[in-house]
Amino acid sequence: MKRGSVLSTLVLLMTLLLIAGCGGGTSSQPPVDGSPAAQEPATSKEIVVAVGVDATSMDPAMSTNITDKHVATAIFDTLLIRDNDMTVQPNVAVRWEAVDPLTWEFELRPGITFTNGEPLNAEAVKFTIDRILDPDFNAPSFAQFTAIERVDVIDELTVHIVTSEPYPVLPAVMAELWIVPPGYVQEVGKEAFGQQPIGSGPFKLVDWVRDEHIILEANPDYWNGAPNLSRVTFKPVPEQGARITMLQAGDAHIVAGIPPYMVAQLESHPDIRIATAPGARSYFVGINTLADSPLKDPKVRQALNYAVDVETIIDTTLEGYGQRLASLLTPRQVGFDPDLEAYPYDPDRARQLLAEAGYPDGFTVRFEAPNGRYPMDREVAQTIAGQLEQIGLDVDLQVMEWGTYVNQFREKPEEEMAPLYFLGWSIPTFDADAILFALARPGQTYSRYHNPEVADLLLEARYEIDAERRVQLYHEALAIMREDAPFIWLYQMDDIYGIRADVDWEPRSDERIYLDKADIR
Amino acid sequence: MRLVVSRLLDTIPVLLGVLVIAFVLVRLTGDPTLLMLPPDATPEQIEAFRQRMGFDRPLAVQFLDFVLQVLRGDLGDSLRFHQPVSRLIIERLPATLELAAGGVIFAVVVGVPLGVWAAVSRNRILNALVSGFAYLGQATPPFWLGLVMMLYFAAILQWLPSGGRGTFAQLIMPVVTVGMFLVAMIARLTRAGMLETMRRDYIRTARAKGLAERAVIYRHALKNALIPVVTVTGVQFGALLGGAVVTETIFAWPGVGRLLIQAIYNRDFPLVQGVLLVVAAGFVLVNMLVDLTYRLLDPRIRLD
Numbered sequence A: 001m002k003r004g005s006v007l008s009t010l011v012l013l014m015t016l017l018l019i020a021g022c023g024g025g026t027s028s029q030p031p032v033d034g035s036p037a038a039q040e041p042a043t044s045k046e047i048v049v050a051v052g053v054d055a056t057s058m059d060p061a062m063s064t065n066i067t068d069k070h071v072a073t074a075i076f077d078t079l080l081i082r083d084n085d086m087t088v089q090p091n092v093a094v095r096w097e098a099v100d101p102l103t104w105e106f107e108l109r110p111g112i113t114f115t116n117g118e119p120l121n122a123e124a125v126k127f128t129i130d131r132i133l134d135p136d137f138n139a140p141s142f143a144q145f146t147a148i149e150r151v152d153v154i155d156e157l158t159v160h161i162v163t164s165e166p167y168p169v170l171p172a173v174m175a176e177l178w179i180v181p182p183g184y185v186q187e188v189g190k191e192a193f194g195q196q197p198i199g200s201g202p203f204k205l206v207d208w209v210r211d212e213h214i215i216l217e218a219n220p221d222y223w224n225g226a227p228n229l230s231r232v233t234f235k236p237v238p239e240q241g242a243r244i245t246m247l248q249a250g251d252a253h254i255v256a257g258i259p260p261y262m263v264a265q266l267e268s269h270p271d272i273r274i275a276t277a278p279g280a281r282s283y284f285v286g287i288n289t290l291a292d293s294p295l296k297d298p299k300v301r302q303a304l305n306y307a308v309d310v311e312t313i314i315d316t317t318l319e320g321y322g323q324r325l326a327s328l329l330t331p332r333q334v335g336f337d338p339d340l341e342a343y344p345y346d347p348d349r350a351r352q353l354l355a356e357a358g359y360p361d362g363f364t365v366r367f368e369a370p371n372g373r374y375p376m377d378r379e380v381a382q383t384i385a386g387q388l389e390q391i392g393l394d395v396d397l398q399v400m401e402w403g404t405y406v407n408q409f410r411e412k413p414e415e416e417m418a419p420l421y422f423l424g425w426s427i428p429t430f431d432a433d434a435i436l437f438a439l440a441r442p443g444q445t446y447s448r449y450h451n452p453e454v455a456d457l458l459l460e461a462r463y464e465i466d467a468e469r470r471v472q473l474y475h476e477a478l479a480i481m482r483e484d485a486p487f488i489w490l491y492q493m494d495d496i497y498g499i500r501a502d503v504d505w506e507p508r509s510d511e512r513i514y515l516d517k518a519d520i521r
Numbered sequence B: 001m002r003l004v005v006s007r008l009l010d011t012i013p014v015l016l017g018v019l020v021i022a023f024v025l026v027r028l029t030g031d032p033t034l035l036m037l038p039p040d041a042t043p044e045q046i047e048a049f050r051q052r053m054g055f056d057r058p059l060a061v062q063f064l065d066f067v068l069q070v071l072r073g074d075l076g077d078s079l080r081f082h083q084p085v086s087r088l089i090i091e092r093l094p095a096t097l098e099l100a101a102g103g104v105i106f107a108v109v110v111g112v113p114l115g116v117w118a119a120v121s122r123n124r125i126l127n128a129l130v131s132g133f134a135y136l137g138q139a140t141p142p143f144w145l146g147l148v149m150m151l152y153f154a155a156i157l158q159w160l161p162s163g164g165r166g167t168f169a170q171l172i173m174p175v176v177t178v179g180m181f182l183v184a185m186i187a188r189l190t191r192a193g194m195l196e197t198m199r200r201d202y203i204r205t206a207r208a209k210g211l212a213e214r215a216v217i218y219r220h221a222l223k224n225a226l227i228p229v230v231t232v233t234g235v236q237f238g239a240l241l242g243g244a245v246v247t248e249t250i251f252a253w254p255g256v257g258r259l260l261i262q263a264i265y266n267r268d269f270p271l272v273q274g275v276l277l278v279v280a281a282g283f284v285l286v287n288m289l290v291d292l293t294y295r296l297l298d299p300r301i302r303l304d
Helices: A006-025 A066-075 A122-133 A170-174 A182-188 A190-195 A240-249 A260-267 A298-307 A310-316 A347-356 A377-390 A402-411 A432-439 A452-462 A467-484 B002-028 B043-053 B059-071 B085-120 B124-139 B142-156 B168-198 B201-208 B213-225 B227-241 B245-250 B256-265 B269-297
Strands: A046-051 A080-082 A088-090 A093-100 A103-108 A148-155 A158-163 A203-209 A213-218 A231-236 A272-278 A282-287 A322-324 A364-370 A394-400 A420-425 A487-500
Touching (some): A046 A240, A066 A203, A066 A213, A066 A231, A088 A093, A088 A170, A093 A170, A103 A122, A122 A148, A122 A158, A122 A182, A158 A170, A240 A260, A240 A487, A240 B142, A240 B245, A260 A272, A260 A487, A282 A298, A298 A347, A298 A377, A298 A467, A298 A487, A310 A322, A310 A377, A310 A487, A364 A377, A364 A402, A377 A394, A377 A420, A394 A402, A402 B256, A420 A432, B002 B059, B002 B269, B059 B269, B085 B168, B085 B213, B085 B227, B085 B256, B124 B168, B142 B245, B168 B227, B201 B213, B227 B269, B245 B256
Parallel strands (some): A046 A231, A364 A420
Antiparallel strands (some): A080 A088, A093 A103, A103 A158, A272 A487, A282 A420
């Protein structure tokens, strides 16, 4: 350290670190964003989807977050599929029927192969389901499959799925069953399969660099027609503002979860269009009807429903991007009752009901809500708290991080659970069973309501194979619940997407991004 | 050498403390069962899941298991990613090092000359400008600076990519975002140090010897003025090893900070513990290097 300046040594050291950093991490992939698309030949059609989170696993049986499901949708095929109205349609299976109340027969489309050449046959379907049912496998979707007792291979293209009880939701569950290649999965093992998946779907995985990108390329031999797009990139960008900037800069083509207040600004951009789909999530305030409190009285709970001005919340906080719900179900769910009437906003009636119940001066109530879990969750909770105070309640609103919030449902005994709690509930099966069974029957994690009549109806509906009769049972249950008012029913939101104007793609109610028919001009 | 060894031994209780804190804190808010299972899972399924994952065992047993595992050099598997924690961290370390080193280089290259300039210049306006800039730089929140730069340079002018990692262009905005705070801090410290040193007798002697002003400033004065700068730079570099969470989030930079935040949100116990341990070790190591650098700058400083 005679004459050389310390400064230059320091800079040299840092530069070395920097070079080491660059050398270690930069993959040999061509940059997929930022730089002009000129590197690719003119015929290539590629789009970038900016998503909030990276995938956790590409093994579809292990998928937990929405990006996992986007990727599974691109790489794999489901046994059945939902159309844009969320009705279950044939896909890999061309035909299905309940041959008896416990046995479902599926006939598979001939000639489908995985991209490694393995045939997609009855054996593959059996393998895929057996894998999820294996308790040691720890599949997050395990709960939906527990009704399945076994899978029988009848011949190359016919399987029987046998359930332990009648299970009318089975076809809906099969629209979530991404079929995996048995030979490849057994060869590479669970962990490697989650990193290097092989499926039969419209796209193939090219490269996954964590938190950087997931690059997929078209499967030209896809049985349902080669995709128009040659390449699809999912880019995890956690910050919403950054995703929107990417859309504006043309670095991303599809961005989900546009907040309502950003719509006007994006619509004024010449290269961006806004598209919406009615969301699958039902938002409500749960009421703890089991603890010893004024909320035990149905009159009080009805009062709460009269006190909340849902239409105004939709018009102001959600800027109109939502629809009022009269029950826990959204219109596209099996069991939905279009004739059920939502509680109107009537604060006078609310005050009157409170007085009749013996609380003319109101009471103090704790209201818990998550922060950042759902769009505008904190704002909506604050508005509801304010409206409840209008009828004389003293609301102690507590807003908390999702992980902390959700853990209370398991950890706290019923009487300590929040008297009022805000939740948004989405069910991939689009069937009343999952949401009503979990929320309106005693002993379930998130349920704080018990009416024996409703509980029996829900149990009966769960096992009713006759579709019409089943819907009827749900209508009966919903009507009783309306009077019991164990929830403050709120709304469903529209899912708002920002899309580059040259991209031909429309959003769906199940939040999935199917890209096999998408195109870019 | 003995010094290095004894310093390394000193770090053991620190790291043990980190282990305990990481282990306890992340568990205080509950386990990830409900976050990982679908909402309609029954209470029985939830209990079965907790048993399989070992969350139902006493905390002390879980902790002992964890410590033994770490001693074997195994950080465990991530609950969410179903992969070894060590691999997940190693995948992201290059990006974090790149951003931290880039930010520090940017800060030193801009901040030190700025500070010297402000100290030796007799122009009061210039002096005030540099000081003003320094305060502004320290007061600007990184998320604001990052978003404004992104809006301007990526969305409006479209000169720079809005995020991601791989090219030099993608490095610019994140580096400026993490570095700006440090530029301001270094400029202020350098200026203060220079003003202090320039009054010393040995500087007068150097000038009296007839040395050129440049040589006086850069060879004699700056070296002594730099000691606090090195301290701060070292500490900040160490802190950046934990990931510049905000910057990484805004610019979709795949670094350790984002990994840690996700791990916390997911209650991914092994991943939180692993990241904290590695980051703490890095921080301790950098601080040790800073201590050793003092001796190079000023041999009068003894460390033993």
